[in-house]
Amino acid sequence: MHKIKEVLRLKYLNQLSNRQIETMTGVSRSSVSNYLRIRETLEMELDILLELSDTALNDLFTKKNSSSPVKKDLSNIHPNWAEVREELSKKGMTRLLLWEELKEKEPNLYSYSQFNRYYATYLKKLNPSMRQVHYAGDKLFIDYSGLTMPIVDQKSGEISKAQIFVSVLGTSGYTFVHATPTQSSKDFITSHVQAFSFYGAVPNILVPENLKAAVTSHKRGVVKLNESYEDMARHYGIAVEPARPYKPQDKSKVELGVKAIQRWILMKLRHHTFFSVDELNEQIGSLLDDYNNKVIKRLGKSRKELFITLDKPMLHPLRANNYIFREFKRATVGIDYHIELEGSGYSVPYQYLGCKVDVSYNNNSVLISLDAKVIAHHTRLHERYHDSTQIDHMPTSHQYQYEKWNPTRILTWANSIGTYTTALMESIMEKRSHPTRGYKSCMAILSFSKT
Numbered sequence: 001m002h003k004i005k006e007v008l009r010l011k012y013l014n015q016l017s018n019r020q021i022e023t024m025t026g027v028s029r030s031s032v033s034n035y036l037r038i039r040e041t042l043e044m045e046l047d048i049l050l051e052l053s054d055t056a057l058n059d060l061f062t063k064k065n066s067s068s069p070v071k072k073d074l075s076n077i078h079p080n081w082a083e084v085r086e087e088l089s090k091k092g093m094t095r096l097l098l099w100e101e102l103k104e105k106e107p108n109l110y111s112y113s114q115f116n117r118y119y120a121t122y123l124k125k126l127n128p129s130m131r132q133v134h135y136a137g138d139k140l141f142i143d144y145s146g147l148t149m150p151i152v153d154q155k156s157g158e159i160s161k162a163q164i165f166v167s168v169l170g171t172s173g174y175t176f177v178h179a180t181p182t183q184s185s186k187d188f189i190t191s192h193v194q195a196f197s198f199y200g201a202v203p204n205i206l207v208p209e210n211l212k213a214a215v216t217s218h219k220r221g222v223v224k225l226n227e228s229y230e231d232m233a234r235h236y237g238i239a240v241e242p243a244r245p246y247k248p249q250d251k252s253k254v255e256l257g258v259k260a261i262q263r264w265i266l267m268k269l270r271h272h273t274f275f276s277v278d279e280l281n282e283q284i285g286s287l288l289d290d291y292n293n294k295v296i297k298r299l300g301k302s303r304k305e306l307f308i309t310l311d312k313p314m315l316h317p318l319r320a321n322n323y324i325f326r327e328f329k330r331a332t333v334g335i336d337y338h339i340e341l342e343g344s345g346y347s348v349p350y351q352y353l354g355c356k357v358d359v360s361y362n363n364n365s366v367l368i369s370l371d372a373k374v375i376a377h378h379t380r381l382h383e384r385y386h387d388s389t390q391i392d393h394m395p396t397s398h399q400y401q402y403e404k405w406n407p408t409r410i411l412t413w414a415n416s417i418g419t420y421t422t423a424l425m426e427s428i429m430e431k432r433s434h435p436t437r438g439y440k441s442c443m444a445i446l447s448f449s450k451t
Helices: 002-013 018-025 029-041 046-051 054-066 081-088 095-105 112-126 185-199 227-236 248-269 277-293 303-314 407-417 419-431 436-450
Strands: 139-144 149-152 159-169 175-180 205-208 215-219 222-225 327-332 338-341 344-347 356-361 365-370 373-379
Touching: 002 018, 002 029, 002 046, 002 054, 018 029, 018 222, 029 054, 081 112, 095 112, 139 185, 139 248, 149 277, 159 185, 159 248, 175 185, 175 248, 175 277, 185 227, 185 303, 222 227, 227 327, 248 277, 277 303, 327 338, 338 356, 344 373, 407 419, 407 436, 419 436
Parallel strands: 139 205
Antiparallel strands: 139 159, 149 159, 159 175, 215 222, 327 356, 338 344, 356 365, 365 373
C-alpha cells in the first residue's frame, strides 16, 4: 500500500505525468489512473490520506475500485497547437501559465500533464529529433566528475582520490560542486544536502546518473531506487527520475557542467597540494563563485543572474531540518525477541517473535517497524556484541513464549554430549544480559552434534 502513497505524492505534490510515475514506482499506468480516479471521488484532503495506515488506505482504494471510470470525449476540446507553439515562443511565457489561461476559457480541458503529453506529440511531428525543454526550477541534474583530486595524508604520505560531485539546474545552469572521500551512499546524500543548502531551495525532480548510491536497478523502464536515496527524496518532497542507461541526451546538461568545472575549477587547482577534503572544498567554493558569475556570451547574463530570475522563484522551499542519513535493512526477530544489527542486538516486543521487520538506523538511533508501524525504538550501539534490551519487551517473568526452549532443555541437550559442553552452555547464558539472549548461540553450537 505504500505504493499508493507514493503515487499520490508524485502526482499531486510533484505534478508528474502518469508515465513518469509508472517508471519511478513500477505501478502500471492503468493502476495509476485508477488510483487517481478513486482519489478524486474521496472527500478527504491529500495530507490526511498520506497519514493513513496501509490497512485504512487499502480499504479505501479497494472499496472504490469496483466502479468503472467514465471516459470523456476530448476530441473537440484540443487547443490550436500552432497557436500554443507561437505563444510559448514568447519570452517569459510558461506552459503552466498558458494551460491555466486555456483552462479558464475551456473548463473541460484536460489536466496539465495530459496537455504536456499532447504538446510533445505535436512537436515530434514538426521535428522528429529529440528536444529537451527545461522548465524553471524543475530538474536538478547530478553526476560525478571522472576527474578526481588527490588528497595527501600528512602522517603516512598516502594519496587518496577525492570524488567530485556536480549538480546543475536545468534552466539556468547554476552549478554546485562538492568533494567527498568516496561515492558511497552516505557521501552521495551528504553532497545533496549541501547542494540544497547552496541553492536555498529544492527542485521538483532529481536526475542522477545510474550509480549504486542512487539506483539499485533500472531495467525495462522500471526504476528501483537505493532506499536511503529514496528516503532523502521523500524527506524533501522531491521526485527522482534517473537518466536512462546508455542515453547521454538525458544528462547532457550535467555532462556539459562537468566538463566546464573540470576546465575552470579542477585544472586551476592541479598544482595545489591538499591534505583534507575540507581544504579542497574551501578552494572549490571560491572558484565556483567565479564560474557561476561568469557572463555567458550568447545570453549576456551569468548563471547566477539566470538562477535568480528563472530558477529560484520556481524552486520549492527548503525544509528547516536537514536530512539525516539513514540506512535500511530487513531482519527477522529471533527466538530471543531481538534482531541483529552490525553485531549488536536490539529487542522488540516478544509478541513479534519470528516476524520479518524493517529496520532503519543512523548514528544515533534504531527504528524497528512492522507494516509501516514502529514497534521499537533504540539508541544506536557502536560497540559490537552488546545488547539494547527494553524490559517491557520481555515476556512475563522473563519466560520465553514458546516453552519448548528454556535453559533446562538446552543444558539437558548439552549434558547428553558431554560435561564440557554443558559448562560452555552455562557460560554463554551467564554472560548475556538474560539467558534468552544466549539461546541462539547455544542452539547453533549444539546443532553441530548432529553432523
